[in-house]
Every structure is written in structure tokens, then in C-alpha cells.
Amino acid sequence: MPFPSDLDIARGAALKPLDDIAAEMDLPAHHLEPYGRDVMKIGLGAIEELAEAPKAKYVVVSAITPTPLGEGKTTTTVGLGQGFKHIGKRATVAIRQPSMGPTFGIKGGAAGGGYSQVVPMELLNLHLTGDMHAVTAAHNLLAAVIDNHFFQGNQLNLDQHNITWRRVLDVNDRALRNIVVGLGGQGDGIPRQTGFDITAASEVMAALALTTSLEDLRERLSRVVVGYDGDGAPVTAEQLKAAGSMTVLLREAIKPNLLQTLENTPVLVHAGPFGNIATGNSSVVADRIGIRTGDFLVTEAGFGADMGAERFFNIKCRASGLSPDAAVVVATVRALKAHSGKYRIVAGKPLPPELLQENPEDVAAGAANLRKQIENIRLHGVSPVVAINAFPDDHASEHAVIREIAEEMGARAAVCTNFAEGGRGAAELAEAVAEAAEEPTDFRFLYPDEATLREKIETVATKVYGAADVQYSPQAQKQLATYERAGFGKLPVCIAKTHLSISSDSKLKGAPTGWTLPVREVRASVGAGFVYPICGDMRTMPGLGSSPAASRIDLDPTGAVVGLS
Numbered sequence: 001m002p003f004p005s006d007l008d009i010a011r012g013a014a015l016k017p018l019d020d021i022a023a024e025m026d027l028p029a030h031h032l033e034p035y036g037r038d039v040m041k042i043g044l045g046a047i048e049e050l051a052e053a054p055k056a057k058y059v060v061v062s063a064i065t066p067t068p069l070g071e072g073k074t075t076t077t078v079g080l081g082q083g084f085k086h087i088g089k090r091a092t093v094a095i096r097q098p099s100m101g102p103t104f105g106i107k108g109g110a111a112g113g114g115y116s117q118v119v120p121m122e123l124l125n126l127h128l129t130g131d132m133h134a135v136t137a138a139h140n141l142l143a144a145v146i147d148n149h150f151f152q153g154n155q156l157n158l159d160q161h162n163i164t165w166r167r168v169l170d171v172n173d174r175a176l177r178n179i180v181v182g183l184g185g186q187g188d189g190i191p192r193q194t195g196f197d198i199t200a201a202s203e204v205m206a207a208l209a210l211t212t213s214l215e216d217l218r219e220r221l222s223r224v225v226v227g228y229d230g231d232g233a234p235v236t237a238e239q240l241k242a243a244g245s246m247t248v249l250l251r252e253a254i255k256p257n258l259l260q261t262l263e264n265t266p267v268l269v270h271a272g273p274f275g276n277i278a279t280g281n282s283s284v285v286a287d288r289i290g291i292r293t294g295d296f297l298v299t300e301a302g303f304g305a306d307m308g309a310e311r312f313f314n315i316k317c318r319a320s321g322l323s324p325d326a327a328v329v330v331a332t333v334r335a336l337k338a339h340s341g342k343y344r345i346v347a348g349k350p351l352p353p354e355l356l357q358e359n360p361e362d363v364a365a366g367a368a369n370l371r372k373q374i375e376n377i378r379l380h381g382v383s384p385v386v387a388i389n390a391f392p393d394d395h396a397s398e399h400a401v402i403r404e405i406a407e408e409m410g411a412r413a414a415v416c417t418n419f420a421e422g423g424r425g426a427a428e429l430a431e432a433v434a435e436a437a438e439e440p441t442d443f444r445f446l447y448p449d450e451a452t453l454r455e456k457i458e459t460v461a462t463k464v465y466g467a468a469d470v471q472y473s474p475q476a477q478k479q480l481a482t483y484e485r486a487g488f489g490k491l492p493v494c495i496a497k498t499h500l501s502i503s504s505d506s507k508l509k510g511a512p513t514g515w516t517l518p519v520r521e522v523r524a525s526v527g528a529g530f531v532y533p534i535c536g537d538m539r540t541m542p543g544l545g546s547s548p549a550a551s552r553i554d555l556d557p558t559g560a561v562v563g564l565s
Helices: 006-011 016-025 044-048 073-086 098-104 121-125 130-153 202-211 214-222 243-249 284-290 304-321 333-338 360-363 367-378 395-408 418-438 453-464 476-483
Strands: 033-034 040-042 057-063 089-094 114-120 160-164 166-170 179-181 192-194 197-198 225-229 234-236 258-261 266-269 296-300 327-332 383-391 412-416 467-472 516-519 522-523 530-534
Touching: 006 114, 006 121, 016 033, 016 266, 033 214, 044 284, 057 073, 057 304, 057 418, 073 089, 073 197, 073 234, 073 258, 073 296, 073 327, 073 383, 089 284, 114 121, 114 258, 114 418, 130 160, 130 166, 130 192, 130 225, 130 243, 130 395, 160 192, 166 383, 166 453, 166 467, 202 214, 202 522, 214 243, 225 367, 266 284, 284 296, 284 304, 296 418, 304 327, 304 367, 304 453, 327 418, 333 360, 333 367, 333 395, 360 367, 360 395, 367 383, 367 395, 383 395, 383 418, 395 412, 412 418, 453 476, 453 516, 467 476, 476 522
Parallel strands: 057 296, 057 327, 089 266, 089 296, 166 197, 327 383, 383 412, 467 516
Antiparallel strands: 033 040, 040 258, 160 225, 179 192, 225 234, 258 266, 522 530
């Protein structure tokens, strides 16, 4: 029999009433706000009320460098959360909200897969409670205020050619990357060039993910820099008198969403920042609630450990005040073979037949990437566990190679079959993570707040990416000096680079060394609370492919969604 689709599996789920899920988490009922039948929002008052509850072990799930094959990081995160129940532990899972850009594009949804999914998967992948749209509205309100400021006389002397605030939309639409606004008659505004990014790339989204309270969010939004005046001084949302209205639009979106897995493990879904230019992690407020609701809190960091996990450690943990107890690095046989550089793999195209043949030597040839990502976890004083996400056509000899690599690096390893078997297939991983989380942890940031922005960039580049040097363009040097003078120097850095390599060159596989990181531009997300150097061509508004998921998603005669994956 063919394996059922994710959608078919999700529709067969036996959901528990969310009141029961919340009761098992010891969440006070008066902080719960039902949103339909299968989702609840959690009021932030729960953070203070739960403050004296025992603290869970904090586990972050990361991975080796992504390949077009996908490593199953979300599926592993969900499966691990389910797996803890099979070893007698209570766990809560915390993940990002999916963007509808990838959902209707090539990637599909982000609810996990197989028998390790968050449900209802249709609701999760399609709007959920509208948080994405609230971020879109708050962001675009500020954009409207900027253009109205020009129209009304530009009292702040904003430089029309030095506006950094664009508009956002939660749809992949390459035609909107560069646009001209204000065309038409005299009453239609001042013509200028701007563009759209996808909502997940909004600084408002990053601020929502890193905030600790509604008051803190208001303060972060007030600091958002929209551009610079004629003298080069930053102009903020507060100066434009827009931060208060933006906060009002986000007063419901700041509350995390409560869902459940196929096996009724509680899941907190909140925020969805872009993984290339922002943290790529779910929200601080969700974690501050989840950390008091069981034995383990399992959260996910975007892309490989050089990106999502590094930002989790150095940006998110700085904001939350929470310290991780263990980290999972997801790896697959196929991906490690891809990192050997011997195979050409194209998203959406059939796999090379030889990739599926038994070949432990090719797994070993791609192992440098796994070794480096384990090292990146250890750099922060956290115990790593390798999750071998198993596929049916893997071979035992290939799994054995991954176990040997992990053992050489002093890390535990476990084979996961949770896609096909649910939590039972992640029980071995849960045992390994529980052991790792009991080890003494010496968690540490990679750099102090007091270091200069250059020192922070160079520390991440050399220690995490394996670069030999960093080269700054004249523009980047000028911007760094400006940010230091403006008082932004104590912010952490979030280096924007390709996610397809530990280096800044997507073509370099494995764990390259001896290369130079090129910093061509530096931007400041002052409201969110980080500075991001740009090291490559970052697409912040994706486009649709030749056969996007949007062409397959529809309703059947009963009104049920079909084609969603």
C-alpha cells in the first residue's frame, strides 16, 4: 500500500480538546482564548503566573547545512516532542508559524510530516490566527506613514533616496521586488522607488519573535529605523508617530498559539522570522511559557547550526534569558552524500539513482559538514545529539558511519523513524536527549555585548563558518562606523548569507576553510535588536516556480482542502 499523504494522515488524527491539553501543561484556564475549535491563544499573563513552576529542560533542534532534499528538521522536532511521552516524560514543542509564501510555492507547509505533524495542518499552514497578516498590516502602516510624511511636507527632512523601509506581503511575488509608488496625479503621493519583501523578512516579525512583553514590543517598534535624514541621522518610527498604532495592530498577534501533535503533545506556534536575514527562530514569549509546562521544551532553529542555532544562542537566548540544556543536529544519509560533492541534486527533479545505492564511503566523504556543525554546538558549551533521520531506502552500514562520526566527536546519536512510526520512532532520540540534558552545561555566548561590531562579525565568521578572514566593502566600513557612533555597537550580529553552505558561497559543500567572508553591506534592525551584515545576494521576496503548490491546492466537492503538503 502507498504511504498516505500528510494531509490524509492529519485528517485521521484523534484530537483532544485543547482544554485538556492545556490542563496537562498546567496552563491556567483564564489565560486561554479559544480561536475556533482546535486552536487557542495564550495570554502573556501566563508567563508571570507560571514563574514559580519547575523549569523544563530546554532543547533546540538544528541540522547540518540544508540541501534541496530537506533534512526533516520540523518533523524531527515534532517527533522528539512525541517521543518523550514514550519514555515517560512530558514535553512541549515550540515552532515558527509557516509563511504562505513557501506553502504556495515549492517548499510546501511546515507542520512536520508523516506521523509527526502538528494538527490541524490545514489551519496551521493557511493563515492560522492571522498573526502574519497583523505583522503585514503593522509593517505597511509604517510604510504608508512614511509616504504620507513626504506628501505632507517632510518636516523630518527624510532623504528620499535613503529610505530603508519597504513594504511586505505574505506571498511569493517576484514582480514586486522593485516598484515605483506615487504615480498618478498630484494627490497620489510623491513618486519614489521602493519594493516589497515577504512578511517573514519584516523587522516587525523579528521584533515580535524577540520581544518579552507588549510594553517591550512597543519600545522595540519605537526604535525601528526607517531611513536617514539629509544629514545622515537615523529617523525612527517613534519620530513618525507610528509606533503606537503599530503596537495596537499586534496586541493579539503577540499571544502564542496553542495546537497539538498527532499524538496530543502540546505545541506552541508563534512568529516566523526569515532565516537568512533574521533569527529564524520561534518567539521568546512562547518559550517563556513553554519552559514552565513540562519536563522538556523542544524548539527548532532555522537552517543549519551555523545559522539558526548560532542565532538562537547569541540573539534569542540573550533576549529571553533562557539557557539551553541540549541541542539536536539532524542529519540524513542522503544529505551527507550530497555534501560529498559527488552528486548533482535539483529541487523537484528525480534523485540520481546512485544516491540511493548502499555507499557508506560517500556518507563518510560528506561528514565534514556534520563534524563542523557538532563543533558549532559545542562552541557554545551545549551537549549535541545527532538525530539520524532515517529513510526506508537507507542502509544500516550508512547509519553506522554517522554513529561513528558522532562518537568520534563525543556526541550521542540515535536513528529516528518517527515519520513512519510517530513518537515511538523517536524514543531512542528522546532517551539520548534526556541523557545529554542531564550533563553539566557551560552555556556561553560567542562574544560579549561590549565587543565591536567588527569583532562580532569576525568571531562568527572564523569560529562558526570556518573563514580565514573578513573583507569589508567601503560602503560596509562606512555603515559600521555610523552604527557604532549611533550607539548600535552593543547589538548582536545576524550575518545574512546563503543557507546552502557553511561558507558564503552556496557552491562550496562540506566544511570549507581558508576562504574570505565578503561583507558588502550592513543594515541595522534596531527595533528587533540586531545588526545584520549582508554577505551575498539575499532574496527577501521569493518568486514562484514553474509548478508551484498554488497550482495544486484546491477544494474538493465537500469543501475540504486538497493538494496541501
